[in-house]
Amino acid sequence: MGFLAFGINHKTAAVEVRERVAFAPDQLADALQQLREDTLTQEVAILSTCNRTEIYLSQDHPNPDAVVEWVARFHGMTVEELARCSYLHRDAGAVRHMMRVAAGLDSMVLGEPQILGQMKDAWQSARTAGTLGPYLDRLFQSTFNTAKQVRTDTAIGENPVSVAFAAVSLARQIFSDLRRSTALLIGAGETIALVARHLYEQGVQKIIVANRTLERAELLSEPLGGQAILLNQIPDVLAQCDIIISSTASPLPILGKGAVERALKARKRSPMFMVDIAVPRDIEPEVGGLRDVYLYSVDDLHEVIEENLRSRQGAAEAAERLIDLGTDEFMQRLRALAAVDVLRRYRQKAEHLRDQELAKAQARLERGTDPQLVLAEMARSLTNKLLHDPSVQLKQMSAEGRAEALTLAQELFALDEDTHSVQGKS
Template sequence: MGFLAIGINHKTAAVDVRERVAFSPEQLAEALQRMRVDTATQEVAILSTCNRTEIYCSQDTPDAERVLRWLADYHGLPAEQLTGSSYQYQESAAVRHMMRVASGLDSMVLGEPQILGQMKDAWQAARTAGTLGPQLDRLFQSTFNTVKQVRTDTAIGENPVSVAFAAVSLSRQIFSDLRRSTALLIGAGETITLVARHLYQQGVSKIIVANRTLERAQLLSDELGGRAIVLNQIPDVLAECDIVISSTASPLPILGKGAVERALRQRRHKPMFMVDIAVPRDIEPEVGRLADVYLYTVDDLHEVIAENLRSRQGAADAAERLIELGTDEFMQRLRALAAVDVLRRYRQKAEALRDQELTRAMSRLQRGGDPAAVMTEMARALTNKLLHDPSVQLKQMTAEGRADALALAQELFALEADQAPTLTPPQGKP
C-alpha cells in the first residue's frame, strides 16, 4: 500500500481553475466516499482551500492518473485541463509534501498558520466520512507533530504574515487613515476573523459582519463592537462601506456588479476597496472594471505578501530540516509496521507448530512414555519444523544466485559471519 498526494495550487493554476475544482464543506463527505469507490482507494482525505485543492490517499498501487481523472470528472472538467496545472507525489515525497503544506512552507504566505487548521479540518472530514483508515491517520498525526515542532523550534510563525494581514496592509495603502473607514466583512470563518482583528487593531471605526447565519456573524461582531447582518442585507449597507473583504464557501458570487454600481451612485463615487479571498470567487470579476472600485483577488496579494516574507526566510531553512527528519522518522515507522505484520504471522505459525508438538508430547506422556525421551523428541521435532521452511527458501534463493540471501540470513538469525561463501550464478544467468 502506498501514499499518493495530488492536486493544484496557487503556483500551478490561476484562480479561475482553482475555483472550478474546489470542494465546499457540504460536498466533502459525498465526494470522499465517491472517490474511494470510483478509484479503488482504501483511504482518502481532501484538502480544499482558496489556494489549493489536494487529495491525499492510500492505494495498493498508486495511480495518480486515475485520481486526477476522477477529480476532473467530478467537477465536469476535461482531464487535460488539469494535467498541465497539477502535481503528484508518491510515498516519502507525498509525506514530505503534506508536512510542508501543513507547516505553511508551500503557502502563498510563507509560514501562515491557518493552513494547519484547514489540514485538521480535512482530517476530521475524512474521519467523519469514514474514509480515514489507519495508514492515513498515522500520516496526519505525524504531520501534526512535525508542524508542532516547526512552530516551537523555529521563528517561522512569529510575524503576522497571512492573506488576512496582506489584505489589511493593502487597504492601508488605499486609505491613509483607516480610523475613518467602514469595513464590510462577508463570511465569519477563520480568515475573516483574522481580517476583522487586524482591522480592529488598525482602528477601523465601524465593522459590519455579513454571514449566511446571523448567529455566527453576531459572535464575531460582538467581539469587535461591530454589527451583524445576514447576506441578503448586504445591498442595504454597501453604500456606507469603504472596505469590503469577502471569504465564504459559497459556490456562486455573493456580490454582483449591479449592487456595487448602485452603492457607488449613493456614495457619489467615493472609492471602494474590495478584496475577494474566496475560491470560488464571492465578488463578480466584472466589479473590478467599475471606476472608483479597487478589486483584488488572492492572486493580486503576491506583492504585499512578498514584502512580509523576508523575516521568515531564515526560519524556513530550519523548518525544512525538521520536515526531512519528520519524513524519515515516519517512513521508518511505516517500514517497521510492515515487519510487525510479518512477525505476527510467523509467530502464529510457530505457535501452531509448538501446540501441535506439545499435544503430541502430552499424549505420549499420558501413555507412559519416558519423560526425558518425550521432551528430547519434542525439542528435536519442533526445531526441525521451525527450520524447515527457512532452510528450503534459503537454499532456493542461493540456487537462484541471490548473493544477498546468505548475508541477510546471517544478519536475521544473528549468526557470526566468519566468511560468507561466494555464490556462483547459475548457468545462463549473468
Template sequence: MGFLALGINHKTASVDVRERVAFSPEQLADALQRLRDETRTQEVAILSTCNRTEIYCAQDQLNDQSLIDWLAGFHGLSVEELRRCSYLHREAGAVRHMMRVAAGLDSMVLGEPQILGQMKDAWQAARTAGTLGPYLDRLFQSTFNTAKQVRTDTAIGENPVSVAFAAVSLARQIFSDLERSTALLIGAGETIGLVARHLFEQGVKRLIVANRTLERAELLSEPLGGQAIILNQIPEVLAHCDIVISSTASPLPILGKGAVERALKQRKHRPMFMVDIAVPRDIEPEVGSLGDVYLYTVDDLHEVIEENLRSRQGAAEAAERLIEIGTDEFMQRLRALAAVDVLRRYRQRAEQFRDQELSKALGKLERGGDPAALMSEMARALTNKLLHDPSVQLKQMSAEGRAEALALAQELFALDDTHNAQGRS
C-alpha cells in the same frame, strides 16, 4: 503500506481552476466516501482551502491515475487540464509534503498559522466520514507534531503576516486614512476574523459583518463595536462601504456586478476597494471591470507575500531541517511497523506448528509412548517445520545467484563469526 499526495495549489493553478476543484464543507463527507469506494483506496483524506485542494491516500497498491480520473470526473474537468496543473508526491515525498503544508512552508504566506487548523479539519472530516484508517491517522498525528515543533523551535511564526493582513495592507495603499473608511466584511470564519482585527487595529471606526447566520456575525462584530447583518441585507449597506472583503464557503457568488453598479451610483462613483479571498469566488469577476472598483483576488496579494517570504527565509531554512527530521523519523517508524507485522504472522505460523506437534505428542503419550523419545521426536519435527520454508527459499536464492539475499539471511539469523564462536564454546 504506501502514501500518496495529489493536489493543486496557488503555485500551479489559477484561482479559476482552484475554485472549480474546491470541495465545499457540505460536499466533503460524500466526496470522501465516493473517493474511497470508486478508486478502491483503503484510507483517504481531502484538504480543500482557498489556496489548495489535496488528496492524501494510504494504500498497498497506489494508483495515481485513478485519483486524477476521479477528481476530474467529480468536478467536471478534463483529465489533461487537471494533470497540467497538478502535482504528485509518493511515500517519503508525500510525508514531507504534508508536513511542509501543515507547517506553512508551502503557503502563499510563508509560515501562516491557519493552514494547521485547516489540516486538522481535513483529518477530522476523514475521521467522521470513516475514511481515515490507522496508517493515515499516524501520518496526520506525526504531521501535527512536526508542525508544532516548527512553530515552537523556529521564528517562522513571529510577526505573522496572513492573507488577511495582506488584504488590509492593500487597503491602506488605496485609502491613506483608514479611520474615515467603512468596511463590509462578508463571512464570519477565521480569515474574516483576522481581517476584522487588523482593520480595527488600523483605526477603521465602522465595521459591518454580513453572514448567513446573524448570531455568528454578532459574535465577530460586537467585541469590535461593529454592526451585524445577514447576507440579504448587503444591498442596503453596500453604498456606504469603502472597503469590501469577502471570505465565505458559498459555492456561488454573493456579490454581483449589478448590485455594485447600483451602489457606485449612490456613492457618486467614489472608489470602492474589494478583496475576494474566497475560492470559489464570492464576488463576480465582472465587478473588476467597473471603473471605480479596485477588485483583488487572493492571487493578487503576491507583492505583500513576497516581502513576508524574504523576512522569514532564515526561519524557513531551520524549519525545512525539522521537516526532514520529522519525515525520516516517521518513515523509520513505518518500516518498524512493517517488521512487526511480518513477525506477527511468522509467530502465528510457528505457534500453529507448535500446537500441531504438541497435540501429536500428547496423543502418543496417552497411548503409553516413552516421554523422552516423544519429546525428542516433537522437537525434531517442530525444528523441521520451522526451517522448511526458509530452507527452500534460501536454496532458490542461491541457485539464482542472489548473494545479497544470502548475506541478509545470515544477518537475520545472527550467523556471524561471533555467534558461531559462542555456539562452539
C-alpha cells in the same frame, strides 16, 4: 504501505482553476466515500482551502492515475486539464510535502498559521467520514507534531503576515486614512476574523459583518463594536461601504455586478475597494470592470505578501531542516511497523505449528509412549517444520544467484563466526 499526495495550489493553478477543483464543506463526506470506493483506496483525506486542494491517501500500491481520473470526473474536467496544473508526491515525498504544508512552508504567506488548523479540519473530516485509517492517522499526527516543533523552535511565525493582513495593507494604499472608512466583511470564518482584527487595529470604526447565520456575525462583530447582518441584507448597506472583503464557502457568487452598480450610483462614484479571498469566488469577476471599483482576488495579494516575507527566509531554512528530520523519523517508524507486522504473522504461524506438535505429543503420551521419546520426537518435528519454508526459499534464491539473500539470512539468524565455532565444539 505507500502514501500519495496529489493536488493543485496557488503556485500551479490560477484562481479560476482552483475554484473549479475546490470541495465545498457539504461535499466532503460524500467525496471521501466516493474516492475511496472508486479508486479502491484504503485510507484517504481531502484538504480544500482557497489556495489549494490536496488529496492524501494510504494504500499498499497507490494508483495515482485512478486518483487524477476521479478528481477530473468529480469536478467535470478533463484529465489533461488537471495534469497540466497538478503535482504528485509519493511515500517519503508525500510525507515531507504534508509536513511542509502544515508548517506553512508551502503557503502563499510563508509561515502563516491558519493552514495548520485547516489541516486538522481535513483530518477530522476524514475521521468522521470513516476514511482515515491507522497509517494515514499516524502520518497526520506526525505532521502536526513536526509543524508544532517548527512553530516552537524557529521564528517562522514571528511578526505574522497573512492573506488577511495583506488585504488590509492593500486597503491602506487605496485609502490614506482608514479611520474614516466603513468596512463590510462577508463571512465569519477564521480569515474574516483576522481581517476584522487588523481593520480594528488600523482604526476602522465602523465594521459590518454579513453572514448566513446572524449568530456567527454577532459573535465576530460585537467585540469590535460592529454591526451584524444577514447575507440578503448586503444590498441595503453596500452603498455605505468603502472596503468590502469576502471569504465564504458559498459555491455561487454572493455579490453581483448589478448590486455594485446600484451602490456606486448612490455613492456618486466614490471608490470601493474589494478583496475576494474566497475560492470559489464570492464576487462576480465582472465587478472588476466597473469604474471606481478596485477588485482584487487572492492571487493579486502576492506582491503585498512578498514584501513582508523577506525577514522569514532564515527561519524557513531552519524549518526545512526540521521537516527533513520529521520525515526521516516517520519513515523509520513506518519501516519498523512493517517489520512488526511480518513478525506477528510469523509468530502466528510458529504458534500454529507448535499447537499441532503439542497435540500429537499429548496423544502419544495418552497411548503410553515413553515420555523421553515423545519429547525428542516433538522437538525434532517442530524444528524441521519451522526450518522447512526458510530452507526451501534460501535454496531457491541461491539457485537464482541472489547472493544477497544468503547474507541477509546470516544477519537474520545471527550466524556469525562464534556460532560456527560453538557448533563445531559441540
